[in-house]
Amino acid sequence: MLDPVSRVRRFNRAVTSAVGALDTSFLGRGRPLGAARVLNAIGHGRSDVAEIRDYLGLDSGLMSRLLRSLEDDGLIETAAHEDDARRRVATLTRAGRREFAAYEALSNAQAEGFLAQHSQRGALLAAMDLIASALTRERITLDEMDPRSEQARYCLGEYYAELGRRFKQGFDVSLSRDPDAKDMRRPRGSFIVAMSDTLPIGCVGLKGTDHGYAEIKRLWVAPAARGLRLGRRLMDATEAAARELGIALLRLDTNSALPEAGRLYRSTGWREIPRFNDDPYPDLFFEKRL
Amino acid sequence: MLDPVSRVRRFNRAVTSAVGALDTSFLGRGRPLGAARVLNAIGHGRSDVAEIRDYLGLDSGLMSRLLRSLEDDGLIETAAHEDDARRRVATLTRAGRREFAAYEALSNAQAEGFLAQHSQRGALLAAMDLIASALTRERITLDEMDPRSEQARYCLGEYYAELGRRFKQGFDVSLSRDPDAKDMRRPRGSFIVAMSDTLPIGCVGLKGTDHGYAEIKRLWVAPAARGLRLGRRLMDATEAAARELGIALLRLDTNSALPEAGRLYRSTGWREIPRFNDDPYPDLFFEKRL
DNA sequence: CATGATATCTGACTAAAGTCAGACATCATG
DNA sequence: CATGATGTCTGACTTTAGTCAGATATCATG
Known part of the structure; x- marks a missing residue:
């Protein structure tokens, strides 16, 4: 009935x-x-005036006047930036926080109202996550983080849950060779989380070993972020990190129940090799020389 | 990581x-x-000035001025409505059609660009359909149509395809008792299509018989419209049509592979009865007295 | 055909958003 | 410490959007 472009429109x-x-x-x-909008940007933690102006796409004259009007209403205070007195930082006053909370309540009520009218929340939220990720695609950042950070642990939890769903025999992380956090921190390795806004949507670990190679572990992309070629970006970033750390050989293991992973590795220069560990879950093994 | 309201936001x-x-x-x-916006509304076939004003939510004074400016630019022409000289209708001139086409090209390019950056179009489009249906929920209309109309045939095609996917043995419409179109037209029966914008998103047929009852057939809701309680609205509308036609007893058959359908019938006053036909597909039979 | 309702238009506004040039203070740099 | 770059602010605009009170023409109705 409708072609793809009409559906987007x-x-x-x-x-x-x-x-x-x-x-x-x-x-x-x-x-x-x-x-x-300016008040809400400040409430959401954007204090730097230039940052707000950039975020909202405002002219500096207009921005200045909007700040002044909020200041006159007693909702914000501005002060010089402590490192650079040309810049200004804005903070909410007590009245400003109250006003901001009222806007938050409006937004929350709107969101709740939308959810309430739908009886299949899970599907609706999944669709919203998918589209939000696609729309903010250019703003996805890959950040190196501690594998014990909240964001990393969230990704790993989602990753294990997905393996549990996709492996016929389920997945029990205690049976797998769970890498030690310190092996995935500089200088032995690395752990990268893909962030969209404040939401972690993917991760990958680089685990240093004492066997002349490092391993890629825990490559995961949130269902909502699939199709954005994030897996490839994460792999590129880890390989770059590995090069920086002077690592010459990479290995990884995976499972044929995850065909999209196998396709990714094969299409990016990885070569299948014989089993190189005794982990019970993987049945496919790859290697790549940097 | 994120609660539902934060995800919506x-x-x-x-x-x-x-x-x-x-x-x-x-x-x-x-x-x-x-x-x-006014030019585009006219280009999309809204010629009646009051209709455009209503659609865009404009004040009559503002609307009038916008029309005048488009007219001054030679993009539109306005004339009195042929049935009611108080009303005005606007049409695009040749230059207006050219300008409209340029806007269309912009919109199409934007939509295509968005699709092109994503490698899993199907999932992305399904998510967009779902959200578009949810957002325009209040504007969904139920229209009685000829079961041979384009919209009805589209729904039936999707319905058969879905049965094919959900029945273990597949679904071949030629083996089923495909109702004659005239049995689903007044005065013997009815066929209702749910429309969202110009997109059919659900249907239901009321098939008149000579056995002292009428049958509900072809109840279908597009995947993108599930969760909006459209199935129930469609059933209510058909039952209303049946009452109008003086029908006192309704029957329907369904399959246990469609559990959501069974739940709907049971929760809306239908009573399970023994098999009443020899169609090979159904394994559940219901009846409702009006 | 008088009357009230309806659809559009015009004039006279206001508010909001945005633009632009220049002033001023501060910073980074050689 | 002179100089050019940067971040913010002010004044003087323009444009866009929106509001509101009539004016005018037409329609539906009794």
């Missing part, structure tokens, strides 16, 4: 009017949208 | 900036957004 129309409705609800607090 | 943020970008691309043609 139907989505655009639907979403345009929904965004308009959200904006209108913000006007209910008697403040123009521009000022409300 | 992440989606809102992503979408707000995407919508803003689309608006900005429209400004590239040197015309304010308001005028561009």
Whole structure:
């Protein structure tokens, strides 16, 4: 009935009017949208004036006036940046925090209302995650993190849960050779998390060993981020980290129940090799020389 | 990592900036957004001025001025409505059609660009359909149509395809008792299609018989529209149509491979009865007295 | 055919958003 | 410490969007 482009455009129309409705609800607090947006940006932790201006795409003159109007209303205070007195930082006053909380309540109510009208929340949220990830694709960052960080542990938890679903025999991490965190930290290795906004959507570990090679472990991409070629980006980033650490040979193991992983490795210069460990889960083994 | 409300809000943020970008691309043609929107509404076949005003939510004074500016630019012409000289209808001139085509090209390019950056189109489009249906929920209409209409045939095709996927033995419509179109037209029966925008997203047929009852056939809801309680709305509408036609007893057959259908019938006053036909596919039979 | 309702248009506004040039203080650099 | 770059601010605009009170023409109705 509809070709793909028409389907995207139907989505655009639907979403345009929904965004308009959200904006209108913000006007209910008697403040123009521009000022409300600046207040909310500050409330969400963007204190640096230049950063807010950049985020909202505002002219410096307009930005200055919006800040002044919020200041006059007693909602924010501005001060010189402590490292650079040309820059200004804005913070909410007590009244500003109250006002910000009111906007937050509006946003939350809107979101809850939307969820409440739908009886299949899981599918709806999964669709929203997928689209949010696709739309913010250029803003996904790959950050090297401690494998014990909250973000890393979240990714690993999701990864193990997915293996449990996809392996016929399930997955019990205690039976697998769980890499020691310190093997995935500099200088022995590395752990990279892909972040979209504040949401971790993928990870990969580089585990140093004493056997003349390092291993790639825990490559995972959130279902919502699949199709964005994030797996490849994560692999490229780990290989770059490995080169930086002077690692010349990489190995990894995987399972044929994860065909997309095998395809990725084969298409990016990895060569299948015989089993090189006795982990019970993998049945495919690869190697790549850097 | 994220609770449902935060996930919805992440989606809102992503979408707000995407919508803003689309608006900005429209400004590239040197015309304010308001005028561009009116031009596009006319291009998409909304000729009646009041209808456009209602669709875009514009004040009559503003609308009038926007029309005048488009007219001054030679892009549209307005004339009195042929049935009611108070109303005006707007049509594109040759130059207007050219300009509209340029906007269409921008929209299409944007949609294509978005699709092109994603390697799992099917999943992305399914997510967009789902969200578009959820967002336009209040604008879904149930329209009685000829079962031979394009919209009805599209729904039936999707319905058969889904049965093929969900029945272990597949589904061959020629083996099933395919109802005659005239049995699903007034005065013997009815066929209702649920429309979202111009997209059919569900259907149900009421088939008149000569056995003292009518049958509900072909109840289908598009995957993108599930969770909106559309199945129930469709059933309510058919039952209303049946009452109108003086039908006192309804029957239907279904299959236990479609558990959501069974749940719907049981929760809306249907009573399971013994097999009443020799169709090879159904294994569950229901009846409801009106 | 008088009357009230409806659809559009015009004039006279206001508010919000955005633009631009230049002023000013501060910073980084040689 | 002179110089050019940077970040913010102010004043003086323009454009866009939106509001509101009539004016005008037409329609539906009794």
